[in-house]
Amino acid sequence: MAGRPAHSETAAPAVATDAPVWISSENPFGDTPWWSRAAKKPDAAADKPGKPEAAEKGGKPGKPGGKPSDGFGRPSVSKVWLMTEDVSGEARCLPRAEGRVAAFGNDLQPVEAKLASGRGCTTVTIDTGIPGRYLLFYKTDRVVRGVCHSLIAKHEKNYIRHGDHGIVPGRGEPDAVAFNLERLPLPDEPLFFRYRSGDLLPLRVTERGQPVAGAVVTLTTGAGWSKRLVSDAEGKVTFQLIRDYYPEWGDFDKSHKERFVVTAQWEGKTPGSYEGTPYSSHRKRVTYAGQFYPETAGYESYAYALIFGTAALILTWVVVYWYRRRRVRPFEEVTFDEKD
Amino acid sequence: MKKIRRFLDNGDLRRFRTIVQLAAFVLLIYGAYFSIHLGNEIPVLSCGYDRQNGGMCYLLPLQHQLGRPLWLLFSMASIGILIGFATFLLWFIVFNKAWCGFICPLGTMQDWLTSLRKRFGIRYSTYSQGQFNALKSIKYVLLVLLLLLPVGIGSGVIGGEWRAAFCEICPGRMITPLFVGDVSQWTIDFSSKTSMILTALGMIITGMFIAGSFVKKRFFCFFCPMGALQYTFSKFAILRLKKDGSKCTKCGDCYTVCDMQIKDIADDVEDKNILRDDCIFCMKCIAACPEEGCLEAKMAGFTIFQSTKEGFAKRMNVNEPGGDHERP
Numbered sequence: 001m002a003g004r005p006a007h008s009e010t011a012a013p014a015v016a017t018d019a020p021v022w023i024s025s026e027n028p029f030g031d032t033p034w035w036s037r038a039a040k041k042p043d044a045a046a047d048k049p050g051k052p053e054a055a056e057k058g059g060k061p062g063k064p065g066g067k068p069s070d071g072f073g074r075p076s077v078s079k080v081w082l083m084t085e086d087v088s089g090e091a092r093c094l095p096r097a098e099g100r101v102a103a104f105g106n107d108l109q110p111v112e113a114k115l116a117s118g119r120g121c122t123t124v125t126i127d128t129g130i131p132g133r134y135l136l137f138y139k140t141d142r143v144v145r146g147v148c149h150s151l152i153a154k155h156e157k158n159y160i161r162h163g164d165h166g167i168v169p170g171r172g173e174p175d176a177v178a179f180n181l182e183r184l185p186l187p188d189e190p191l192f193f194r195y196r197s198g199d200l201l202p203l204r205v206t207e208r209g210q211p212v213a214g215a216v217v218t219l220t221t222g223a224g225w226s227k228r229l230v231s232d233a234e235g236k237v238t239f240q241l242i243r244d245y246y247p248e249w250g251d252f253d254k255s256h257k258e259r260f261v262v263t264a265q266w267e268g269k270t271p272g273s274y275e276g277t278p279y280s281s282h283r284k285r286v287t288y289a290g291q292f293y294p295e296t297a298g299y300e301s302y303a304y305a306l307i308f309g310t311a312a313l314i315l316t317w318v319v320v321y322w323y324r325r326r327r328v329r330p331f332e333e334v335t336f337d338e339k340d
Numbered sequence: 341m342k343k344i345r346r347f348l349d350n351g352d353l354r355r356f357r358t359i360v361q362l363a364a365f366v367l368l369i370y371g372a373y374f375s376i377h378l379g380n381e382i383p384v385l386s387c388g389y390d391r392q393n394g395g396m397c398y399l400l401p402l403q404h405q406l407g408r409p410l411w412l413l414f415s416m417a418s419i420g421i422l423i424g425f426a427t428f429l430l431w432f433i434v435f436n437k438a439w440c441g442f443i444c445p446l447g448t449m450q451d452w453l454t455s456l457r458k459r460f461g462i463r464y465s466t467y468s469q470g471q472f473n474a475l476k477s478i479k480y481v482l483l484v485l486l487l488l489l490p491v492g493i494g495s496g497v498i499g500g501e502w503r504a505a506f507c508e509i510c511p512g513r514m515i516t517p518l519f520v521g522d523v524s525q526w527t528i529d530f531s532s533k534t535s536m537i538l539t540a541l542g543m544i545i546t547g548m549f550i551a552g553s554f555v556k557k558r559f560f561c562f563f564c565p566m567g568a569l570q571y572t573f574s575k576f577a578i579l580r581l582k583k584d585g586s587k588c589t590k591c592g593d594c595y596t597v598c599d600m601q602i603k604d605i606a607d608d609v610e611d612k613n614i615l616r617d618d619c620i621f622c623m624k625c626i627a628a629c630p631e632e633g634c635l636e637a638k639m640a641g642f643t644i645f646q647s648t649k650e651g652f653a654k655r656m657n658v659n660e661p662g663g664d665h666e667r668p
Contacts, residue, residue, distance in 0.1 A: 250532075253531075254531035254532075300527035300530065300531075304540075305526050305528045306526065308528065308544055308547070309514075309526070311544075315547075316552060324465065
């Protein structure tokens with residue numbers, strides 16, 4: 001579900017009515033120049049069950065949101081894509097936007113966010129001129145057979161470049177969010193941080209800032225693996241990210257990105273009405289997409305490094321000592337034989 | 341003015357250099373703790389892998405910048421590269437190769453290893469002239485590779501793992517972060533064959549660096565591509581090393597004290613500009629020269645340190661060469 005989408009602008013399968021929506025910062029068109037996007041066939045390998053990320057093996061990763069040309073320099077405006085599933089379960093662009101967006105900057109102040117649909121994709125453009133952490137929420141509400149379905153897709157990203165000194169990413173969440181999935185930062189989380197296999201992903205489910213107990217939280221990776229937990233009294237759940245990427249040594253890419261989507265669901269028997277339509281219960285769902293990379297311990301070795309370094313140190317000293325010893329000539333008394 | 345001149349010329353260069361080296365080491369290794377950062381175009385091997393550095397070696401950003409796609413490298417977007425290079429030049433032309441002898445933290449570490457060797461009473465090693473001539477071109481080879489490999493990445497000939505290839509093999513990457521408690525660079529990266537070879541080479545060179553610096557003064561400076569890059573532009577610098585060959589008696593003291601074994605400092609009596617590519621501008625030659633005004637360091641035409649009989653006598657704790665005479 002969270003794998004690299006097999007995107008095509010032609011004759012796309014229909015989007016399921018209750019399909020989740022999540023936000024991706026990757027351009028689903030990848031490296032394809034915009035003038036050649038038409039009739040791009042999805043990779044057949046991506047359709048194989050259990051291997052949705054096989055399509056990534058030979059391809060290049062999608063470019064991050066922002067200027068589509070090169071990603072160099074910090075764009076003052078960044079773009080993200082709304083993704084969903086089609087009826088066959090394949091990830092694809094959300095073709096039309098039916099909801100609304102709200103974005104917040106580093107200090108939780110609202111920032112401008114524009115929703116746009118075109119070429120089969122729905123995008124959100126955020127003003128990221130000021131470096132810091134940005135939160136983006138996309139929300140749709142719909143009443144179907146007396147049940148109000150609220151779907152919130154959340155996106156969190158630090159728009160900070162190495163030249164931006166002294167920036168402290170914001171913490172905390174806006175209280176106005178009806179149903180939220182907060183990522184709890186790790187204790188020593190540095191400024192430029194990425195999750196790696198083996199890392200814990202602590203999350204908290206909240207409703208207008210208050211913890212929600214008993215919410216069903218599901219983490220699904222692009223490889224199709226999923227785990228389901230229930231939030232505790234403090235609304236917390238913790239997942240451990242585990243990679244499913246074990247290629248041959250020659251094909252291993254330490255920057256290989258495995259994607260995941262976390263979905264929290266909660267249903268309450270709270271009657272109400274939405275746009276004049278009454279409902280007897282309210283089903284809330286929030287998604288949070290992310291990615292993680294292979295752990296460094298999986299391909300780096302301290303032991304071999306110390307062996308090589310120590311061996312070089314000792315060998316150098318031995319060579320120097322041997323060389324200097326060879327140059328030392330014992331004293332030889334010069335004698336003359338008068339007969340010669 | 342004469343008093344100032346005499347004070348400078350008679351100064352204890354060794355103590356002055358030790359103080360400057362220590363201050364520069366603290367600044368460049370721990371600068372971030374004091375919220376000091378001098379930028380990323382510093383002309384010394386102040387490693388960027390030290391997260392608390394107070395100024396970064398220019399070779400790291402240079403490699404990254406040159407590793408752009410060619411169409412971007414030769415576009416207006418590369419004005420940033422030119423600005424970075426201009427900043428590097430502006431830093432460099434002030435102190436010329438004295439950056440090596442007084443500021444470079446990796447050079448300072450080598451001097452510490454030399455001091456350790458002296459405490460053990462172990463004699464230092466030197467290169468023969470043949471070995472010297474054979475090895476001196478290595479730094480230029482490294483400099484050319486350092487500049488060309490990133491361009492190869494941009495043209496698609498080689499993969500991105502070669503982007504900071506010199507940093508992968510530079511001993512500064514392994515040793516400098518140790519001073520802030522970071523051992524994360526002491527690994528071999530098996531993620532690809534290229535990374536494995538480069539990081540393994542880095543560890544081997546680090547082992548050789550420690551052993552070599554212990555027995556040979558300023559061992560790594562002989563192979564340093566930063567020195568080669570600096571020498572390319574040393575004629576534009578305002579700090580110069582000058583020799584008046586007419587006053588040289590070819591006593592060889594300057595060559596004896598020279599950490600880099602530069603023969604020209606003693607042998608060349610024709611060339612007024614006696615700075616050579618291996619020179620680290622430590623000024624030990626000036627301090628050891630017994631002839632009045634034979635060797636001098638000049639900044640923008642003003643002599644800041646010159647060889648004098650009186651200074652020689654004071655530093656060497658001997659009677660003045662040429663007998664005692666009345667001091668002015």
